[in-house]
Amino acid sequence: MNSTWLAGFRSAIISPYEQFQLTEPRGFEDRTVRQVLHMAGGGQRLRIRLSNRYGRDALAIGAARIALRKTGATPIAETDTVVRFGGADHVSIPAGGELISDTVDLAVAAGEDLLLSMYLPGPTGLATFSHQAMEISYVAVGDRTADLELPGAEEVSSRFYVTGVDVLGAVGTPVVVAFGDSWFDGAGTTVGANRRSVDALNSLLSRGWVVNQGISGNQLLTDEVGEHALGRFDRDVLAVPGVTHVVINLGINDLGLGETATADDLIAGYTELAARAHAAGLPIYANTIGPFAGVIYPEVNAAPALPVRNEVNHWLRGTTVFDAVFDVATAVADPERPDHIRPDLDSGDGLHLNDTGAQIMARTMRLPLSGV
Structure with a gap:
């Protein structure tokens, strides 16, 4: 099968510095943000798109992991995979910058949920975000990216820094x-x-x-x-x-x-x-x-x-x-x-x-x- 990169999930973003938002903007310091990404389409491999388009400072990502979702904030353990950037497990995205992760060897199907966990040592400043995600994100203190459970995590209704997931799928889809x-x-x-x-x-x-x-x-x-x-x-x-x-x-x-x-x-x-x-x-x-x-x-x-x-x-x-x-x-x-x-x-x-x-x-x- 001939394969190519296709958009499997997208999340459009706004600036936290606009005058009108339906959800109050925020930033992070020493926090893990675990976000639900509901896939429209699937493929045998994937890559994550992140954006600091509206940030005023560089965004440090101390660690990131991706997994299929079991329920709530809990991933399916055997699918939990480190996300790397140019071979490194941490990265800095400059103000105004955007980034595509390395390819992740994880298959995902249309209709499945991914859980993306990012550790943000911060302070990040106000986050580039999707203000009406109609989905819950989970915020926990410290680097909890490898934890299967996030007891006591704060639940918020926005999505932060993520603009999409590309999947390796069939040409012509x-x-x-x-x-x-x-x-x-x-x-x-x-x-x-x-x-x-x-x-x-x-x-x-x-x-x-x-x-x-x-x-x-x-x-x-x-x-x-x-x-x-x-x-x-x-x-x-x-x-x-x-x-x-x-x-x-x-x-x-x-x-x-x-x-x-x-x-x-x-x-x-x-x-x-x-x-x-x-x-x-x-x-x-x-x-x-x-x-x-x-x-x-x-x-x-x-x-x-x-x-x-x-x-x-x-x-x-x-x-x-x-x-x-x-x-x-x-x-x-x-x-x-x-x-x-x-x-x-x-x-x-x-x-x-x-x-x-x-x-x-x-x-x-x-x-x-x-x-x-």
Whole structure:
């Protein structure tokens, strides 16, 4: 079998120095951070991608290990493997830098969880992180990377410094990048249960898999939460190993956070994303912008945004700039109040879908790789 490196897991990152985050940023000193990485795809070997992109100081990693997860913070002992960097078991990543580990001789299958343990002697300064991981990470005092159990570990809901896992898989395997905001990131779904719309979409594919590059709060046009989508597209889509397709879910935060974007500006942004994907030879699919009239957060101003949402969705439903458009907005809307999420699909905040809503969203995204 001819093999190549493919993205098997991704986690999009933001700066801890932004004004708006949904989880408070933090740093580490003399701590082991053990993180759950839920694999979209698998292979016979793997390598880890780490980032200090937004750090202001060098990041020292004193030790690192990877293992298949048994349960919680406990690895399967016989899979526990040292992660090395250029042959060394420790490394320093400069401020703004990124790093790929040496190849790890550990097979992993789609749907399995890895546990990545890193000892951070620190002080690290505020950490580059994924602020809405919808997964638990475990933080323990000292170098506990080799310990099978972490009794008393602090549990946190962010992911730190990790941007991905590459797997050695078969040439020609389709890899879809789900690129967007919280409706991909999974806000509103059950933490630790892998019930994001992207997880549900993965289960529907007849071949290949989908890696998740969603950032809760991310915008198409403006740097509000994370670098805006047009700015991060090359790094978080085009540079993903093995990418063959792109599906986007963007626009809701351009409307609801800060100054409401105009329909013309959003349409121009969508059109540019489509052109850049096609120039790279990638088919690209888009979702309509979901309903959010019932949002409970005071910083989200829905009233002036809803007419623009409807105008942009009207354009999306008729445009040919994408290879297909999936009408997620209609699929999850309350038929009696189409600017609102259907009550039984609402996570409770009027802005995000619950587990059932995320499944319906996934079934609406009829990718050509899907069995539905």
